[in-house]
Amino acid sequence: MSEAEGTVKLERDGKKLIIEIDRKDKMNGFTPMMFDGISKAFQELEDDPDLWVGLLFFAGEHTTAGLDLPKFFGPNAHVDEESDKDSNDRPDAFALRRICSKPIVMAVQGITYTVGIEMMLAADIVVASEDCRFCQLEPKRGLAVFGGAHVRYIQRAGWGNAMYHLMRADEFDASRALEIGFVQEVVSVGSQIARATELADEICQCSPIALQEIKRAAKVYLQEGEEKAFAEIDRMRQVTLSSEDAKEGMQSFIEKRKPSFEGK
Incomplete structure (x- = not known):
């Protein structure tokens, strides 16, 4: 360019x-x-x-x-x-x-x-x-x-x-x-x-997996309405709770330290 x-x-x-x-x-x-x-x-x-x-x-x-x-x-x-x-x-x-x-x-x-x-x-x-x-x-x-x-x-x-x-x-x-x-x-x-x-x-201090799921579901609300957006909660739960980031978030809470997320 x-x-x-x-x-x-x-x-x-x-x-x-x-x-x-x-x-x-x-x-x-x-x-x-x-x-x-x-x-x-x-x-x-x-x-x-x-x-x-x-x-x-x-x-x-x-x-x-x-x-x-x-x-x-x-x-x-x-x-x-x-x-x-x-x-x-x-x-x-x-x-x-x-x-x-x-x-x-x-x-x-x-x-x-x-x-x-x-x-x-x-x-x-x-x-x-x-x-x-x-x-x-x-x-x-x-x-x-x-x-x-x-x-x-x-x-x-x-x-x-x-x-x-x-x-x-x-x-x-x-x-x-x-x-x-x-x-x-x-x-x-x-x-x-x-x-x-x-x-x-x-x-960048937050889990990228969590933030991307939030943004994706929020866009569903804008494009398809409230009912479809609420239906995304199950997917958000499954995606985030099965991630290594969620495990790290829980462990860091228990250990009273800042989490170290990897986006996995």
Whole structure:
């Protein structure tokens, strides 16, 4: 991936996969190659049992100004059809097709527009800097929302709040995002990545088997409703109680020490 098209940098830190998206000279405007790189990163996270959590953030002062529209819709736009076909089989950062089974923590800052919001709402935990500015501005460009905002806004904020922002394509700040459940913490400018890292480290203190079962069953609730989600309890019980992690959890309780989980 060329720097002009943006880069997706990966770093392993213990049980974390750190994913940094960098096209800061263009306010992290998204290109097709960036989408492909993020998709591959999520596949790596999903496939590696030694990786328990993804930590996602953007380089520079801003999350993203949204799509670099000419790269997608201009006369010279080019999307690699083979790569696009392959990406359909991978977990994606927008959770539109295949949901990543592992926890995703995301940090956002500054301008966080369109696809930045949609990616954020598909994450599990979001830390925002207090200078964040959010806007789902597609309708002001003659476009509908293509990354799931029509669903995610309603899930998080309810119909009225969702339409209040989607129908106006207005800009709102970090305190409003916290109020309607779009982000979970608002922190001082420059500390959002450090705080997101702390949260990812906390997640790594838990059994990955337990957390993946919780996330999977919670998604069943969103997609299929309460009855189906309650029916998942038996499976969660069987999967977790038969794990080595559960045995370690019980033993550590008896011995009054911190557990040392292995994801088995």
